[in-house]
Amino acid sequence: MAETSATARAAGAARAPREGWRRALRREATPWAMVAPVVLLVGTGVLFPLAYIVLLGSESYSPYLGPQREWVGLANYARVLGDAAFWNALVASVIWVVGSVVPQFLLGLGMALVLNETFRGRGLVRTIVLAPWAVSGVVTGFIWLWLFDGTIGVVNDLLVRMQVVDAPVAWGIESGTTWLMVFVANAWRGAPFFAIVILAALQAIDPALYEAASMDGATRWQRFRHVTLPMILNAVVISTLLRALWTFNFIDLLWTMTRGGPAGATTTLPIYIFDVIYQKGEFGYGAALSVVLCLILIAFSAAYWQLNRLTRMP
Amino acid sequence: MAALVRAQRRAVLRGLAAAAALPVVGSRPAAAQGPARITFGWPFASGAPGIEELAKRFSEERKSIQVEVQVIPQAQVIPRLTTAFTGGQAPDCMGMSDAWLTQFAGGGWLENLEGMVRSSGIEKEIVPASMGIARMHKGQAHYIGYLVEPYAVYYNRKLFAEAGLPAPPRDVDEWRAHALKLTDRARNRFGYYVLGGSGWQFQQWTTWMMNHGGPGVANTFFDAQGKCVLAGPRHVQGLEKWLALYQQDKVSPPASATAGFQDQTNAFNANQLGMVMGWGGYLTVLAQGIGEENLGTALPPAGPAGQFFYFAGNGFAINAASKQKEASWEFIRFMLRPENNARFNQQYGAIPAVQAAWTADWLKAPKYAAPLEMLRSTPKLLYNPRNLPGYASFQNQFCPEQIQKALLGKQSAQEHATAVVTALNEMRAKA
16 A cells, blocks of 8 residues: 555656646746737837947938848948037037926926915816927927027026116027026926826825924934935936936927027937938938937946945945 | 735736737727728918818819818927827828928838829929929929919018118128118118018028029039039128128118028018018918009129029928828829819919929919019029038028028138038938
């Protein structure tokens, strides 16, 4: 009897490895079959275009001259490094990102702190304050272009009436005033994003923490500095990174308002790439520029995360 | 229990597989023969209602061909059409500017219409200047014109009367004098719009250059050796005079240095400008803005080397990959019937490209006198190198940046002329 049981167990154990992988396969196959369509879609929609762009960057191709393509290897990428217009556009992009994201964050933080308070009509104020987020970049650009118009704009009219200036300002003819114009427009558009994210983080803070801080004699500023800021830091870091990446790639508002002018002063990297591709018709070089842009943003994101991690280490 | 779960799982998988197979097995056979459907792309800011009306009337008249109009925003026409052509999604036929013709024909995307033009005999109906434009790419017609237009002067008669000016200026010195008299900065009024942004600023400053230095061979931009003439001392002198209108005389709104064609239009329609320069569409747009009775037209000013005019034209082109070329050509022929061409241009365009329409009464209105005179002045017509590959980019992207630098004092007139000449010589060498 014991021998029969042992034999049976040994026979069972011998069968177990063979049946194990079949069972494992059946167990794994179904979920993979369920997600396969999505994996295929994402792979096709993301990986294929990426690979195509990298390949296109290795070709000399201008569709305006016909369908012929010529393999040039890394020549387009090498050309990027020696292209003065690329470096100028990169500097313009940095100015654009820093000048846009900082005021957006500060405005958004202020809006979130106000909206976090309880007051009458808060719901309506929230809707109004967050409305610009729903407006597209092109429409935003046209609105602010009209407001800043050098001849018939409302901003100039107000400034002249308030005697801040003697004559209407031609905002778009100097790089300084042009940047100011687009920063204001972009701050109006982007601040609600920070307001939404930070407001959500604020509302997740346990009120008991503020009570405890008050009981310990903390001032309003100390409560903000030692309770509020640490608790919303994660949200700030993530939203700032996202906003910086999006702003770097934005072309709609800037193109609408300045077309990269005056005299190329606000030609950011995406605008430069757009010009290279659709105005000059150099699809291959434009693709190489796009790949370099992508690498720059990946490096920036990695550096940002690392810096964030290091500054938060005890 | 496990067996039940397995059975349910198999049922689900069978169901998914069946659903995935449906589009393959459930596809219907090809639709029965119905009317031919063609798509017509309209890429201009104005005129869409007129085109839609023509499409509707054509579809009603010719039940066997149905036309669907697709409006393409003009500001995005090059990226949109480029993407459409490369992706095989471009319309069957479309409106086409002479500024883009070489760019799209060079890509092999536009049908060579020589055969259709010859067999239909339409050439004798079309203004010769328009057929010249149509054949700019390799001497073959890649579009058939529906309008021609000169780059003329448009002025506000009311502001002229207020300033005591009886007539528009005839030469560049009178131009400056008129502009100064019309300028009153305290009232936000300016004599002339020195355009530096996007939209045909090139034609303004080169008018001054050409009427000081003269054109090249056969009124082109190139001399007998094939070199661009624009950097000559007299050409640069002409450019300096034009720049001075903005920099020293300040007869233009300060914002004009980077503003676009639409800004110029808005300022003129707001009665802030005495004179502007523009294309034939202004005959309608500006008349609507300041009133027909207040709009005057004139020839561009003469200079020491003479008087020269730009002319252009829009046309209709057929997608080389279209499967409905014959149907598209029929629609184009319909739109170019004299009565249809005249009506469309009267409402939205400029001067009809169909010569039979030139006898229409509406063309006898005073505002058409100067444009018609310019189009008839063949020896004075300038031939800018629209046929060179890359010209669209040169005029739309390269030139605004350069002229803005010149207007804003970041480069001299000579440096600007040199940059332009270098670019044009390079384009010609590559062609």
